Amino acid sequence: MRALFWCPWPNADEWLALLRQKGPELEFLISSEIDAPETIEAAIVWQPPSGLLERLSGLRCILVLGAGVDHLLAPGMRLPDVPLVRIVDPVMAERMASWVLAAVLFGHRQLDVYVRQQRERSWRRHAARDTADVRVGVLGLGAMGSACASRLAQVGYRVAGWSRTPKALAGIEGFTGSETWPSFLARSDFLICLLPLTPETRGILNARTFAALPEGAFVINAGRGGHLIESDLLSALDDDHLAGAVLDVFEEEPLPAQHPLWAHPKVLITPHIASITNPETGAEQIIAAMRAIRRGEMPPNTVDRRHHY
Numbered sequence: 518m519r520a521l522f523w524c525p526w527p528n529a530d531e532w533l534a535l536l537r538q539k540g541p542e543l544e545f546l547i548s549s550e551i552d553a554p555e556t557i558e559a560a561i562v563w564q565p566p567s568g569l570l571e572r573l574s575g576l577r578c579i580l581v582l583g584a585g586v587d588h589l590l591a592p593g594m595r596l597p598d599v600p601l602v603r604i605v606d607p608v609m610a611e612r613m614a615s616w617v618l619a620a621v622l623f624g625h626r627q628l629d630v631y632v633r634q635q636r637e638r639s640w641r642r643h644a645a646r647d648t649a650d651v652r653v654g655v656l657g658l659g660a661m662g663s664a665c666a667s668r669l670a671q672v673g674y675r676v677a678g679w680s681r682t683p684k685a686l687a688g689i690e691g692f693t694g695s696e697t698w699p700s701f702l703a704r705s706d707f708l709i710c711l712l713p714l715t716p717e718t719r720g721i722l723n724a725r726t727f728a729a730l731p732e733g734a735f736v737i738n739a740g741r742g743g744h745l746i747e748s749d750l751l752s753a754l755d756d757d758h759l760a761g762a763v764l765d766v767f768e769e770e771p772l773p774a775q776h777p778l779w780a781h782p783k784v785l786i787t788p789h790i791a792s793i794t795n796p797e798t799g800a801e802q803i804i805a806a807m808r809a810i811r812r813g814e815m816p817p818n819t820v821d822r823r824h825h826y
């Protein structure tokens with residue numbers, strides 16, 4: 518089986534070497550090496566340019582180098598109608614859980630406030646709530662969200678989760694459907710977005726959502742930049758309705774140097790590093806998926822395109 522490998526990341530060479538090592542019977546080509554596009558049966562990609570996959574007339578599967586597939590299902594991508602397989606990896610879920618825990622602790626223990634005070638050599642103490650009194654709401658209880666919700670519950674936070682279909686997770690209060698949305702928000706001192714970006718979830722972090730959160734709430738986004746209406750967040754922070762935000766993903770990445778979020782005193786920015794795909798385990802999953810396709814089987818973690826995730 519021949520595969521196109523399209524990866525814009527700095528560690529693309531490491532990925533390619535691992536794929537070749539773990540799948541010696543398979544052939545991996547970068548786009549400039551493709552002489553006969555019709556012989557390519559698999560495409561291993563992250564954010565391929567539109568039109569690249571369309572010309573691969575013999576394609577049997579698309580294997581995504583990460584968890585999110587919004588970049589492939591975006592309007593204008595004209596994706597061939599073949600199985601679209603994403604990575605679901607406990608290593609990635611653990612990476613996300615540690616980033617989310619750090620973001621919640623940063624806001625809960627007011628480290629943002631003390632970083633500002635330290636710059637001014639200011640010795641002022643502020644009361645902090647006990648962990649058991651802090652209510653966290655996790656949007657999305659999939660591979661990422663469920664690991665994060667469970668980690669936060671283990672630490673002692675009061676955790677609820679919101680998902681499209683009902684979920685029963687130990688120690689997590691489950692919310693589903695639009696009728697539960699206001700009560701879910703009203704009990705979320707920290708709102709964490711780990712949803713996939715779909716037509717239904719685009720812009721979900723907006724002025725109405727922020728207004729329904731308790732005064733002094735924190736917003737944490739590691740889903741996608743398209744979930745957040747950035748101007749609404751800036752207004753809610755400036756009005757002092759929200760205490761702060763931790764953001765890992767942005768509508769435009771890299772975040773442009775002149776963007777107001779960079780300099781906002783209540784915003785902490787990380788450059789889309791919350792959970793980077795692990796090449797070792799990711800390459801193993803991709804090879805396993807290619808072998809499944811070759812046997813005529815549907816690989817695990819195939820995206821349900823009706824739901825866009």
Ligand code: NAP
Nearest residue numbers: 584585657658659660661680681682712713717740791792
């Ligand atoms: P997943 O396993 O597919 O889980 C998605 C969750 O969102 C599910 O619980 C799903 O509900 C819920 N959901 C989807 N649409 C919904 C809707 N309209 N209303 C309510 N709930 C909805 O995805 P994942 O692997 O956890 O990844 C989630 C996202 O995280 C990715 O799509 C990506 O955007 C982001 N991500 C970011 C990074 C980073 O480094 N920042 C890394 C990896 C992933 P059901 O359970 O009912 O299906």
Ligand code: GLV
Nearest residue numbers: 582583584585794
């Ligand atoms: C990263 O954002 C991913 O979706 O894997």
